[in-house]
Amino acid sequence: MSNNSHNNGLGKNNGLNKFFKFGEVPHLEGLGTRSVEAWFLGTKAENVDQLEQLVVEAIRDHAFWRRNFHPGDPTHVTEQSKRQPEYLEAIDTLKESYRSLLAFLKKSVPFFSMRYQGHMNWDMTMPSILGYFAAMLYNPNNVAFEGSTATTLLEILVGDDLCRMLGYSIPDEAEIEKGAIRPWGHITCGGTVANIEAIWAARNLKFYPLALQAALQNEPSLLTAKDIEISLPTGGSKPLIELDTWSMLNLKGDDILALPTRLYKEYQIRSETLTEVLSKYSLQNLGMAEFSHRFLKDINSSPVFLVPATKHYSFPKAAALLGIGASNLIDVPVDEDARMSFTEVKKILQDCLAERRPVYTVVSVMGSTEESATDPLANILELREELRFQGLEFTVHADAAWGGYFATLLREDETNTPLLTKTKKELITEIVLSSYVTKQFQVLGNADSITVDPHKSGYIPYPAGALCYRNSAMRDLVTFAAPYMFHGEAEPTVGIYGLEGSKPGAAAASVYLSHKVIRPTKSGYGKIIGKAQFNCKKLYARLLCMARPEDRFTIVPVPRLPAEISGSDVEQQIQFIRDRIDNASNDQLLADKEALHLLSEIGPDQNIITYAFNFKHPDGSLNTDLTLANRLNRAIYEKLSIDPGEDIYGYKLIVSTTDFDAAHYGEVFIEYYKQRLLGVSGASGSSITVLRSTVLDPWLAETSKGSFLDVLEHEFRQAVSDSMFRDALLQVFEDVDKNKDGVLEISEIEAKFKALGYEDEDIKVFWNMSDVNKDSTLSMEEFIQHFSQFLVLSSRG
Numbered sequence: 001m002s003n004n005s006h007n008n009g010l011g012k013n014n015g016l017n018k019f020f021k022f023g024e025v026p027h028l029e030g031l032g033t034r035s036v037e038a039w040f041l042g043t044k045a046e047n048v049d050q051l052e053q054l055v056v057e058a059i060r061d062h063a064f065w066r067r068n069f070h071p072g073d074p075t076h077v078t079e080q081s082k083r084q085p086e087y088l089e090a091i092d093t094l095k096e097s098y099r100s101l102l103a104f105l106k107k108s109v110p111f112f113s114m115r116y117q118g119h120m121n122w123d124m125t126m127p128s129i130l131g132y133f134a135a136m137l138y139n140p141n142n143v144a145f146e147g148s149t150a151t152t153l154l155e156i157l158v159g160d161d162l163c164r165m166l167g168y169s170i171p172d173e174a175e176i177e178k179g180a181i182r183p184w185g186h187i188t189c190g191g192t193v194a195n196i197e198a199i200w201a202a203r204n205l206k207f208y209p210l211a212l213q214a215a216l217q218n219e220p221s222l223l224t225a226k227d228i229e230i231s232l233p234t235g236g237s238k239p240l241i242e243l244d245t246w247s248m249l250n251l252k253g254d255d256i257l258a259l260p261t262r263l264y265k266e267y268q269i270r271s272e273t274l275t276e277v278l279s280k281y282s283l284q285n286l287g288m289a290e291f292s293h294r295f296l297k298d299i300n301s302s303p304v305f306l307v308p309a310t311k312h313y314s315f316p317k318a319a320a321l322l323g324i325g326a327s328n329l330i331d332v333p334v335d336e337d338a339r340m341s342f343t344e345v346k347k348i349l350q351d352c353l354a355e356r357r358p359v360y361t362v363v364s365v366m367g368s369t370e371e372s373a374t375d376p377l378a379n380i381l382e383l384r385e386e387l388r389f390q391g392l393e394f395t396v397h398a399d400a401a402w403g404g405y406f407a408t409l410l411r412e413d414e415t416n417t418p419l420l421t422k423t424k425k426e427l428i429t430e431i432v433l434s435s436y437v438t439k440q441f442q443v444l445g446n447a448d449s450i451t452v453d454p455h456k457s458g459y460i461p462y463p464a465g466a467l468c469y470r471n472s473a474m475r476d477l478v479t480f481a482a483p484y485m486f487h488g489e490a491e492p493t494v495g496i497y498g499l500e501g502s503k504p505g506a507a508a509a510s511v512y513l514s515h516k517v518i519r520p521t522k523s524g525y526g527k528i529i530g531k532a533q534f535n536c537k538k539l540y541a542r543l544l545c546m547a548r549p550e551d552r553f554t555i556v557p558v559p560r561l562p563a564e565i566s567g568s569d570v571e572q573q574i575q576f577i578r579d580r581i582d583n584a585s586n587d588q589l590l591a592d593k594e595a596l597h598l599l600s601e602i603g604p605d606q607n608i609i610t611y612a613f614n615f616k617h618p619d620g621s622l623n624t625d626l627t628l629a630n631r632l633n634r635a636i637y638e639k640l641s642i643d644p645g646e647d648i649y650g651y652k653l654i655v656s657t658t659d660f661d662a663a664h665y666g667e668v669f670i671e672y673y674k675q676r677l678l679g680v681s682g683a684s685g686s687s688i689t690v691l692r693s694t695v696l697d698p699w700l701a702e703t704s705k706g707s708f709l710d711v712l713e714h715e716f717r718q719a720v721s722d723s724m725f726r727d728a729l730l731q732v733f734e735d736v737d738k739n740k741d742g743v744l745e746i747s748e749i750e751a752k753f754k755a756l757g758y759e760d761e762d763i764k765v766f767w768n769m770s771d772v773n774k775d776s777t778l779s780m781e782e783f784i785q786h787f788s789q790f791l792v793l794s795s796r797g
Contacts, residue, residue, distance in 0.1 A: 016153050016492075026154060028161045028512070029414065032519030036527055036698050039125050039518055040459075043112050043699065051126055058134040107648055114697050114708055115715075118641075118656045120369065120402055120456045120608070122696035128460040131513030132506045140505030142187070143495035151505025154512040155494050159185035162452060162511075163468045165520035166400065166407055167445025181254065184472030186494045187454075187464060187508050191401030192314040194451040194467035195363075197478060197498045199305065199318040201449065201469070202361040202395045204283060204477040206303060208256055209240065209248045210295040211281040216241050219277040225267040231255050233388040245298050249358040250393040253448060257473035288323035303358035304328045305394075306348060308340035308375055309664045310368035312399060324360070333666025337560060338368065339605075340375040341668070346383055353387060359394040364447070366440065367403025370658045370692065371558055372608035374403065377440045377447065395448040401465065403606050404452030407441050408525040409433050409533075431534040431596075437605045449474065454511045457529065457607070457696070464507040467498070531698035532607055538581070539695055540603035542709045543611055545578040546716070553720050554622065556677045557611040558690065559604045577602065586702050610658070612677050612690045615724055624678045626685035631730070633657070633689040635723035640691075640715075653715035655691050662686035729784045736783075743777040 017025050033039075041047050081087055110116050112123040140148035142155055160170055160183075168183035176182055188194045209230075216222050229237045233252050240248075240259075263269040283291045302325065307315045309331050319329040330348060335341045345362065352359050362384075364375040380396060387393075400407075409432055433441060444450065450468045454460040469475055475497040495501070518524040540557055547554050563573035580588075580595040589595055603609065613636060614629045616622055623629055637657040642648070662670040663686070673688060675681045701708040736744055736752045746767060753763045770778050770786040 016156065026157060026512070028157050028515055030516070030519070031414070032521070032524045033517055034523055034527070036531065039127070039528070040123050041112070041126055041129075043114065047126060051129065054130050055133055058130065058137065062134075062137040109642065109654075110648060114699060114701075115652060116654045117693035117695060118654045120694055122459060124461050125459045125514045125518060127517040128510045128514035132461045132510035135506040135509030136504070138505075141502050142505045142508060143500075143502050145493050148505040151508045152492055152494060155187050155505070155508035156492060158187060158508055158511045158515065159466070159468070159494070161515050161520060162466050165411060166404060166450050166452060166468055167441075168468060168470055169445070181470065182472045183468060183470050184475055185466055185468035186475075186497060187466050187503070187511065188498060189463035189500060189503060190455070190465035191312065191399070191451050191453045192317065192465075193499050194401070194465045195312060195314040195397075195399055196318040196321060197467050198397045198449040198451060199315065199324075199361065200322055200499075201474045201477045202305070202397065203322055203324065205253055205256060205395065205474065206249060206358060206360050207283045207291065207295070208477065209243075209251055210245070211278055211283065212259060213240050213243070213248060214281040214295070215277045221273050221277055222269060225263050225269055228259070228262065228267070230259070233393050234391050235389070245296065246356055246391070249299070249303070250391055252388070252393060253395055254471055257471050299356070299358065301355055301357035302328045303360055304330050304352065305360040305363065306330045306332055306345065307363040308332050308365050308368070309334045309666060310338060310340070310365055310370060310373060311363065312365075312369060312401065315363065331664060334373070334669045336669060336672045338371040338373040338558060338665070338669060340364065341666070342376045342379045344666075345380060349383065349387055349392065353390060353392040359392065361395040361397050361448075363397045363399055366398050366400035366444065367406065367606045369402055370608070371610050372402065372604045372606035374437050374440050374605040378443045381443055381446050396446075398444055398447040398450045400444070401451045401453040402456050404450065405454075405457040405520065405525055406433065406437075406529055406606055407444060408520045409522065409529055410438065410441055411521045411526065413519070413521045413523050431530055431537055431600050434601050434605065445470070454514075458511070458514070458525070459528065459696075460510050460514055461507075463504070464511055528698045532696050535697060535701055536607040536609060536695035537599050537603045538701060538709060539693065539712070540609050541577050541582045541599070542713060543609065544574060545582045546713055552616045552724065554614050554616070555611055556614070556673075557603070557609055558673065559602070559609070562598070562601055586700070607695045609693045609695070610690045611693075612688065613720060614677055615727075622679045624680045624683055626674060626678060626683050626688065628727070629677060630685075630687070630689040632723055632727055633691055635726055636719050637691060639719040639722055653712060653719070655693050657689060657691055660688045660690060726784060729787055730780070732787065733780055733783050743779055744783060745777060749778070
């Protein structure tokens with residue numbers, strides 16, 4: 001750790017002025033713009049002229065830059081060389097190969113379409129495309145300033161802007177001198193790397209005092225600071241060298257991070273000296289085995305960190321890569337709403353305190369990738385305050401990879417932004433966060449670290465994740481500086497912090513330009529997120545109300561209704577939603593404050609809806625077999641998912657799927673959702689297959705051509721109908737397959753068909769048309785494909 005961790009050219013305006021001898025200093029303060037229609041290429045490429053002109057401008061500007069960098073230097077691509085056969089052949093090959101690639105790329109996923117509801121991806125903003133494209137021409141590598149003299153500065157600006165968006169305040173230099181804590185953020189390739197880095201920093205923070213205590217006890221160069229004291233979370237303060245191991249493992253993070261600066265200011269011990277002596281004791285150098293052998297002998301239980309069952313896969317990776325061990329990652333079951341169960345969190349942490357088991361961090365997911373559920377961050381932070389005074393300390397990491405940009409719905413525009421009068425259309429189509437989610441995002445700035453992915457709900461090209469620290473000194477815990485590459489404090493750098501080496505400066509430029517044009521506040525990104533959330537809530541209402549009494553299916557969204565949570569009349573609330581939300585026009589909804597308020601409270605915490613279908617038997621009774629319900633949902637997914645090699649233009653609706661299982665989610669969530677889906681309690685089975693729709697488009701579903709929700713409903717109904725028919729045929733196949741070997745012999749066909757009244761000639765016709773590969777058996781696909789055709793033929797006969 002460095003004693004000048006706050007003073008790295010990152011003061012007011014980021015201290016970037018000194019790096020510019022001419023030209024405008026880049027900045028992200030300002031009004032931004034207000035037109036969603038100007039921010040995207042458009043579902044039909046309506047803004048293609050503007051995008052094309054600006055891309056061409058970037059290429060021409062880059063060419064101008066090349067031509068004017070020492071223009072007297074020789075040229076190597078001469079006009080004569082351009083007339084050579086080899087040159088012409090190479091250019092022809094380039095054109096042919098390029099056009100072939102362009103054709104192949106049309107097999108890509110149509111993220112821009114309202115029909116795409118698959119994964120957490122949608123269209124990119126035009127400024128983000130242009131920022132990436134323009135910077136890509138210069139190929140900057142943000143691993144070091146000397147390879148990214150422009151985009152490193154842009155990354156510093158972006159890091160601050162993300163911090164502000166998430167709720168971290170940026171103090172000026174005067175405030176920092178008085179002890180204010182400065183946050184810091186940087187771009188990563190994605191949330192996986194950001195989450196791993198956050199756990200890495202939390203682990204190193206936990207063990208740093210042990211290494212420093214040993215150095216104070218043994219190193220002559222630190223003798224003057226031997227009696228340095230540190231505050232105890234339980235109250236009072238003591239010399240660091242007098243603390244026992246348990247107390248050392250439960251010091252407040254900010255107090256630990258302040259130690260290097262204190263050693264410099266109070267005892268004139270420079271960062272170089274401290275770094276050198278700590279290398280003999282630090283976990284980074286000793287490794288987990290040797291460090292534990294030296295310093296953790298009287299700790300009987302391995303340290304742990306807590307994650308919700310809805311965790312991203314990056315956390316088990318972090319446990320493995322950091323030597324923590326997957327067995328020391330504790331999965332916390334979720335509640336009925338797929339949020340980390342606060343009851344379980346509290347019990348686990350109290351058990352850790354009683355067992356004197358150290359806790360690295362507690363991870364709160366601010367928008368899970370399957371359900372977009374928001375964990376109870378406010379309660380977790382309050383619980384930490386309680387446990388802190390009892391002697392248990394840990395960091396809190398917020399995984400807001402998906403949900404981070406939803407904070408823009410709470411961020412006021414900058415003070416110099418003029419008040420704009422919103423039209424009816426703008427008001428109706430921007431929905432605020434629910435009261436519960438608002439409460440969690442209001443305290444997001446109290447988390448010690450936050451992961452956010454601009455390339456998810458920031459609508460920015462891959463790769464652009466980010467990690468932000470509440471206390472910038474946290475970054476020093478994961479630093480492995482390469483002296484031959486970096487040249488001291490004269491150059492700003494972001495590349496030495498974190499896991500990555502090389503990373504595209506184009507990503508930082510992409511985020512920069514998008515944030516410049518679309519500010520991460522209510523009037524900028526908040527408009528996009530609010531409109532997408534409006535569409536998501538409306539889709540939730542449609543799914544909830546879609547099944548009519550005469551339909552042979554039901555739909556059960558995972559998010560519960562407020563009436564379900566409070567124990568009030570559920571059917572009455574559904575009828576209200578049907579009459580005053582689902583069947584209402586936008587203008588009617590705008591005039592209905594009660595309906596608007598309910599719309600903000602229903603549905604998922606953010607913009608991913610998970611739901612499952614079930615079917616009714618011919619007598620109208622609901623299926624109570626989870627296996628059959630899962631099979632139906634898998635069949636629907638097969639209808640509404642992309643198969644490799646298929647013509648993308650043939651897909652009318654695209655969703656994704658996932659499975660909820662009791663081993664990860666816990667019995668409470670699984671049993672409750674099973675009961676809602678099947679209508680009975682105690683049904684067998686511990687894994688539930690659900691469908692998932694991610695709604696990121698900000699375009700109104702209600703247009704002059706009608707409601708696009710009607711189009712989506714039609715596609716859902718068609719997929720359900722086809723899947724139920726296929727499932728009925730599958731049940732016939734299973735009934736005919738008496739020996740359960742997965743194929744049908746002629747004897748099984750004869751027995752079943754004769755029982756149904758068919759003649760030998762009918763059986764022969766069916767067998768000949770079905771046994772396509774002539775192997776004397778019928779596979780399931782052969783049977784299903786031809787049995788319906790046979791029924792039609794036989795009915796005509």
